[in-house]
Amino acid sequence: MIKTTLSVLISATLLSSVAQAEEISYSPMAGKDHPQQVFWGDTHLHTSYSFDAAMMGNKGLAPADAYRFARGEEIRAHNGMIAKLNRPLDFLMVSDHAEYLGLIPMVSAGNEEILSDPVGARWAELLNGGPDEQLKALLEMNIDIAKNHKSMVNASVERTAWDEITRAADEYNDPGKFTALIGYEWTTMPGGDNLHRVVMFADDASKAGQVIPFSAFDSEDPEDLWNYLQAYEEKTGGRVLAIPHNGNVSNGQMFALTDRKGQPLTRAYAETRSRWEPVAEVTQIKGDGETHPRLSPDDEFADFERWDKGNLTATAVKTDAMLPFEYARSALKLGLEQEAKLGVNPFKFGMIGSTDAHTSLSAVEENNFWGKFSLFEPSAKRGEIAGYTVGKQGKVYGLTIDESVASGYAAVWATENTREALFDAIKRKETYATTGPRISVRFFGGWDFATDEVDYPDYVSRGYAKGVPMGGDLTQAPTGQAPSFMAAASRDPEGANLDRVQIVKGWHDRNGSLQEKVFDIAWSDNRVADASGKLPAVGSTVDSDAATWTNSIGSAELSSVWSDPEFDPSERAFYYVRVLQIPTPRWTAYDEKHFDTQLNSDMPGAIQERAYTSPIWYTPSAEN
Structure with missing residues (x-):
């Protein structure tokens, strides 16, 4: 009798645990399918x-x-x-x-069907000639496309x-x-x-x-x-x-x-x-x-x-x-x-x-x-x-x-x-562009992100739960409340430190004019903006002659929660993140160093590589 009672109690407990497990899993990612990796x-x-x-x-x-x-x-x-x-x-x-x-490739392979065509035969002859002949064939093909003529x-x-x-x-x-x-x-x-x-x-x-x-x-x-x-x-x-x-x-x-x-x-x-x-x-x-x-x-x-x-x-x-x-x-x-x-x-x-x-x-x-x-x-x-x-x-x-x-x-x-x-x-536009470096960038928009929310280890889950990612839309602005944005960027693991993170805003104002503004929201090296709000330059460690640089300036990671101080709920707007690296040598500087040569070039020896996220849009509701 005791054995039976224990068996029943154990079974009931297990069933209760299973039911509870179906509601809330111990695993934080259980039931969530948002992206965890950038490709x-x-x-x-x-x-x-x-x-x-x-x-x-x-x-x-x-x-x-x-x-x-x-x-x-x-x-x-x-x-x-x-x-x-x-x-x-x-x-x-x-x-x-x-x-x-x-x-x-078919012309080069001597495709008989192509070579039997007078145009194909002509291009084959030009292709087998020198650079000037090849350029002439290329020009003819481009003219065909420009004139929509095959x-x-x-x-x-x-x-x-x-x-x-x-x-x-x-x-x-x-x-x-x-x-x-x-x-x-x-x-x-x-x-x-x-x-x-x-x-x-x-x-x-x-x-x-x-x-x-x-x-x-x-x-x-x-x-x-x-x-x-x-x-x-x-x-x-x-x-x-x-x-x-x-x-x-x-x-x-x-x-x-x-x-x-x-x-x-x-x-x-x-x-x-x-x-x-x-x-x-x-x-x-x-x-x-x-x-x-x-x-x-x-x-x-x-x-x-x-x-x-x-x-x-x-x-x-x-x-x-x-x-x-x-x-x-x-x-x-x-x-x-x-x-x-x-x-x-x-x-x-x-x-x-x-x-x-x-x-x-x-x-x-x-x-x-x-x-x-x-x-x-x-x-x-x-x-x-x-x-x-x-x-x-x-x-x-x-x-x-x-x-x-x-x-x-x-x-x-x-x-x-x-x-x-x-x-x-x-x-769904959950994408971004870089000029080459593999800078990692996350960007979320919502209505009630706390100022320290991006500092939490699960800020990504919070971003999806409380807002929208890059490529998303914000609507239904709560009365008297501006949108807030979480942005977090990490340098390319094999690349340069970061100078700053910016939010670029564009909007269609009440008067029907188009406006834009760039906001610095996170930056490195404890710099202080001047009275006009301009941030001092990060500086440069680039030696163009040697095609080298160091990560002695900048930050490996930068993040911030930013709220639009100029938000008007009646105005359509978009926001995207731009991330800037510290200066690094341009490819022409690497060419000069590798080949031990000096180019006759007016191009700069150093550039600031960058990333651009997809925007988050704000659309006013009818009552706005």
Whole structure:
């Protein structure tokens, strides 16, 4: 009898414990699925399957080589050197041009079908000639794209190349360890103005292979590209998105307030664009695209690695009137204005960086920069090579290779390193851009973060529980209460200390004007702001001649909880974090040191690398 009673008591106790365990687990993360890890990658890389990459020296590094390099393997570059990443990437998307996709490798292989075409035979002859002949072929192909005219029509070329690209991605995709994303670049450039997008599939070859890439020869209008994306999802049940390039060589077209037909934007346009383009590229080899000093004159850090002379083909000079429609910060402000008019924000994008390298090598750290094209791989005088543009005919300005930027990478807060999880994170804009360093940044917005909340070890869980992460939305402002933001940044473990953390605010004021302001919210070295609120410079330890620096200044970590002191609940606004490193040597300084040479360059010997998070938006409710 006693034995039976004990048995019943033990069973009851166990059942009670199980019931309680179902309500509250001892494990802090039980029942939570928010991202705990940031993954690093490149969504914009070209291989020898891109016609311009092949014509500019990339003679044989195919998509498989790009994936091998990204996951940490050694690759022999075209200059004969062995190239290897300082640290492997977590993901890579090869994004070769849809236009003449895979053509040049097939020409080089002596493809009889191509050589039997008069145009193909001509390009083969030029390709087998010297640099001048190769440049002539490259120029002809670029003119085709700029004029939306396809000189050589051969669908089997694109089909064969796309099958090889998707097959390589599936082969190198290793869920949980390395993600190989399937994608390509839609390379429209009407009149030389860069409106390029990279197209990213969440799927494997069994779905992505059911279509072939939509190219600029099909249409130069982004709305037609979006229709293609819609048709793909309907046909395959898969998922796809597009990422606009850096807008700085679009001559005012990337974030224009008219469509390609010249008509003002509509609500339908805004809804469609915001659906298919959740993030935008804001930094890459062709310059930094966060903002411009003439757009942000009060921002002392606005003048960073500028490319602002003209459009992509160097055939039209830049004017100040174009700038607001090219840079991310200005576009985000314009989005608020359009939302007030249309009810939908067409430019509600998160931020990422990527390389746009055409070398098959995603290497953009300052001391490991392999350039834009294979012709510009490391050499004693590569920083003095003139004529970055595709040709001299009609050129109205020039760029030298030393103006190339060792940038950038995409950082993605995802639940795991898989195609599905990374795609989900990019769709929800839980992403940020860096100019190369692997700076870790967390950013949350809410209404009641305590001033010390970021100091708690579980501040990330608190951020998700009480607010929204980067890419999120704040609404329903409590009466008399301003939003508060938690920001925490850690230096690249193998990189430089941090100078400061800033919050950049943009808003659409009561009078219908667009405003912006930069707030320093955390900084190193016990500096004190002056009477105007300006923080003293962090200083510099850079020895440009020796290409060295030290972490004797700056901080390894910086964090803060900040509340907007100028918040108006009736005004639409966005907030994003910018993190600045202490100064470090620029890639040109590393070139001079490695090759024991002196470049004839006006570029600075030191720069302040940085990270830009996706914004958090505030939208007034009807009663505000």
